[in-house]
Amino acid sequence: MQVPARFEYEVATSVEGAISLLQRYGSETRLLAGGHSLIPMMKLRLASPEVLVDIHRLDKDLRYIRDDGGTLRIGALARHKDVLESELVKEHYTLLTDAETMIADPLVRNMGTVGGALANGDPAEDLPAAFVALGAEVVARGPDGERTIAVEDLYTGPYETVLEPVDIITELRCSRQPAGSAYFKVERRAGDYASAAIGVALNLADGKIEDVRIGMCGVGSTTLRARETEELLRGQRPGAELYGRAGERAAEESNPLEDARGTAPYKRDLVRVLVGRALEKAVERAEVV
Amino acid sequence: MHIQVNVNGEMREADVEPRLLLVHFIRDYLGLTGTHWGCDTSNCGACTVHLDGEPVKSCTILAVRADGHEVTTIEGIWSGTGLTPVQEGFHEEHGLQCGFCTPGMIMTATALLERNPDPTEEEIRAAISGNLCRCTGYENIIRAVRWAADHRTAREEVSA
Numbered sequence: 441m442q443v444p445a446r447f448e449y450e451v452a453t454s455v456e457g458a459i460s461l462l463q464r465y466g467s468e469t470r471l472l473a474g475g476h477s478l479i480p481m482m483k484l485r486l487a488s489p490e491v492l493v494d495i496h497r498l499d500k501d502l503r504y505i506r507d508d509g510g511t512l513r514i515g516a517l518a519r520h521k522d523v524l525e526s527e528l529v530k531e532h533y534t535l536l537t538d539a540e541t542m543i544a545d546p547l548v549r550n551m552g553t554v555g556g557a558l559a560n561g562d563p564a565e566d567l568p569a570a571f572v573a574l575g576a577e578v579v580a581r582g583p584d585g586e587r588t589i590a591v592e593d594l595y596t597g598p599y600e601t602v603l604e605p606v607d608i609i610t611e612l613r614c615s616r617q618p619a620g621s622a623y624f625k626v627e628r629r630a631g632d633y634a635s636a637a638i639g640v641a642l643n644l645a646d647g648k649i650e651d652v653r654i655g656m657c658g659v660g661s662t663t664l665r666a667r668e669t670e671e672l673l674r675g676q677r678p679g680a681e682l683y684g685r686a687g688e689r690a691a692e693e694s695n696p697l698e699d700a701r702g703t704a705p706y707k708r709d710l711v712r713v714l715v716g717r718a719l720e721k722a723v724e725r726a727e728v729v
Numbered sequence: 730m731h732i733q734v735n736v737n738g739e740m741r742e743a744d745v746e747p748r749l750l751l752v753h754f755i756r757d758y759l760g761l762t763g764t765h766w767g768c769d770t771s772n773c774g775a776c777t778v779h780l781d782g783e784p785v786k787s788c789t790i791l792a793v794r795a796d797g798h799e800v801t802t803i804e805g806i807w808s809g810t811g812l813t814p815v816q817e818g819f820h821e822e823h824g825l826q827c828g829f830c831t832p833g834m835i836m837t838a839t840a841l842l843e844r845n846p847d848p849t850e851e852e853i854r855a856a857i858s859g860n861l862c863r864c865t866g867y868e869n870i871i872r873a874v875r876w877a878a879d880h881r882t883a884r885e886e887v888s889a
Contacts, residue, residue: 441769442769442770443748443750444748445748446746446747446748447747447748448747449730449747449791449793451796472791472794475789475790475791475794476771476789479750479771479789479790479791480770480771480789482748483769483770492747494791494793494794496794544859545774545858545859546784546837546855546856546858546859547774547777547784547785547786547837547859547860548771548786548789548859550783550784550785551785551786551789551790630858631772631858631859
């Protein structure tokens with residue numbers, strides 16, 4: 441029987457209240473949102489916070505998905521299920537829908553939150569890579585007010601972020617609406633974390649790739665952005681030959697480690713193939729618009 | 730910590746440690762052993778219950794998280810007059826062998842049909858993808874859910 445170590449439990453009823461509790465209890469305090477990464481880690485004693493601040497009662501403030509004049513705003517307590525079922529997301533940010541169909545399973549998606557997926561910092565977590573491709577920002581609030589952090593700058597290592605212990609993620613914000621996007625993933629079995637996954641979001645102009653961003657999941661010590669590959673693609677006419685070269689460049693840019701989900705060369709090869717497929721699908725979707 | 734949870738329509742109270750998991754609260758404190766405790770790693774779905782109407786894995790939720798909320802277990806879906814269409818479907822289509830996954834499967838299937846009364850086979854497969862059957866009896870489970878969908882609709886038409 442897996443039992444978490446003892447901890448104190450507090451329920452926050454406002455964002456400000458959550459921040460005060462984080463300040464009062466100090467750095468061994470963790471926020472509890474959906475808990476579907478944190479509680480398994482606590483049961484395995486990989487995490488043993490002294491205090492949990494449960495924020496599920498902030499749903500009234502932080503559970504939403506809306507369009508704000510062309511900017512996508514997703515509240516930190518939006519569940520995976522909310523993202524998967526959002527027509528707004530499906531229409532304009534399709535790679536998030538792609539990713540959500542492959543994140544864990546429906547029961548876990550009923551509990552797991554977007555903010556939690558970002559804050560946890562697992563390099564094999566799908567949403568950070570998808571949000572990197574979208575060029576999204578995290579909105580974090582702390583005692584000194586609010587700031588935004590680009591998702592690609594959020595991580596300093598596995599499970600390590602630039603967030604302060606007193607910060608709470610309140611929102612994911614994406615001001616760029618791509619013409620086409622796609623997320624491809626290879627997993628060992630349904631609902632597993634990625635052996636490798638790739639998110640692509642792009643715009644076309646005059647039949648050429650104008651603006652492209654690529655997020656890579658599970659192939660580095662943090663979520664990665666394939667900047668050199670993006671550079672190679674910019675201004676080019678889409679096609680199989682270009683996708684092939686992009687895949688090879690991205691494979692070089694990735695830095696996978698061998699683990700139970702595959703050897704490093706295998707994961708690199710997945711990157712090569714998945715970048716090609718994601719580009720092809722994203723271009724196809726952009727052309728339909 | 731003192732918690733009050735509406736379980737199957739009845740207010741239940743207890744003093745619990747914050748680290749107590751919902752599945753153990755249900756089984757050990759309330760004696761509702763229909764909810765099974767399986768893998769303990771949020772993979773198998775044997776512990777599926779409804780929390781405020783949504784199917785969730787109770788081995789990965791703290792009992793204190795349910796304070797002030799509604800929980801429905803397999804014992805709570807009893808209609809009072811007989812088996813529910815989902816339960817009947819599992820009986821009619823041999824949707825269980827050893828029965829270990831069955832309460833979780835039924836809770837997930839019940840929630841599916843409430844949201845989507847006429848699911849395709851693919852939608853049923855997707856919905857139960859978080860519930861593992863160690864007998865690998867998935868084909869019959871899918872038929873059982875489909876049976877429930879057909880007869881549920883028929884019943885509604887009759888009662889309407």
